[in-house]
Amino acid sequence: MAIEQTLIVVKPDGLIKSLTGNVISRLAEAKLTIMGAKVMRVSRELAEKHYEHLKDKPFFEELIMYIMGEVHKTRRVLALVYQGDNAITKIRDVVGDTNPEMANPVSIRGAYGRITTTGVFENVVHASSSPEDAEKEIKLWFQPDEIIEDLYPVKEVTLKNVKKLVWA
Numbered sequence: 001m002a003i004e005q006t007l008i009v010v011k012p013d014g015l016i017k018s019l020t021g022n023v024i025s026r027l028a029e030a031k032l033t034i035m036g037a038k039v040m041r042v043s044r045e046l047a048e049k050h051y052e053h054l055k056d057k058p059f060f061e062e063l064i065m066y067i068m069g070e071v072h073k074t075r076r077v078l079a080l081v082y083q084g085d086n087a088i089t090k091i092r093d094v095v096g097d098t099n100p101e102m103a104n105p106v107s108i109r110g111a112y113g114r115i116t117t118t119g120v121f122e123n124v125v126h127a128s129s130s131p132e133d134a135e136k137e138i139k140l141w142f143q144p145d146e147i148i149e150d151l152y153p154v155k156e157v158t159l160k161n162v163k164k165l166v167w168a
């Protein structure tokens with residue numbers, strides 16, 4: 001038994017095609033526990049940190065524009081954290097190959113993904129590919145209080161002069 005965590009992001013093409021329900025139903029096949037979920041905007045800073053390992057690729061800038069929602073004019077993604085036995089492999093199996101044209105047709109990417117005319121892989125979802133990546137990504141996308149349990153060590157800090165919005 002290896003209890004793992006994984007970050008899933010339903011990318012802007014998934015949102016614009018109203019695929020969030022389908023994706024969550026397919027992810028349920030992995031029989032894992034959902035630990036966090038939020039609809040959010042992806043800043044350029046987050047996008048660049050998330051895809052740091054691809055910064056030398058020719059498609060990097062388009063990938064950043066894609067995950068930020070600039071391509072689909074919908075600045076929203078759905079970010080999810082799942083936990084369970086072998087979570088990373090189980091989710092990657094349901095998600096399918098990076099290249100949607102090569103992905104198993106019954107996988108999420110095989111069923112719903114496409115390659116754009118400019119060569120971007122619109123593959124509907126992101127899923128972490130190793131426990132190290134999952135930890136890096138979950139810490140990047142979520143704060144501790146947005147996840148139902150502390151998945152990684154936390155510390156308490158007292159912030160002074162922090163401005164935040166509350167209900168008026």
Ligand code: IDP
Pocket residue numbers: 054059063097098119120121122123125126127129
């Ligand atoms: P993954 O999402 O399956 O883990 P990565 O290699 O980490 O694959 O790539 C991140 C994302 O970058 C992919 O999901 C896809 O959107 C895009 N991408 C990766 N390789 C290519 C490529 O060769 N051409 C176009 N886009 C790519």
Ligand code: MG
Pocket residue numbers: 127128129
């Ligand atoms: Mg990856």
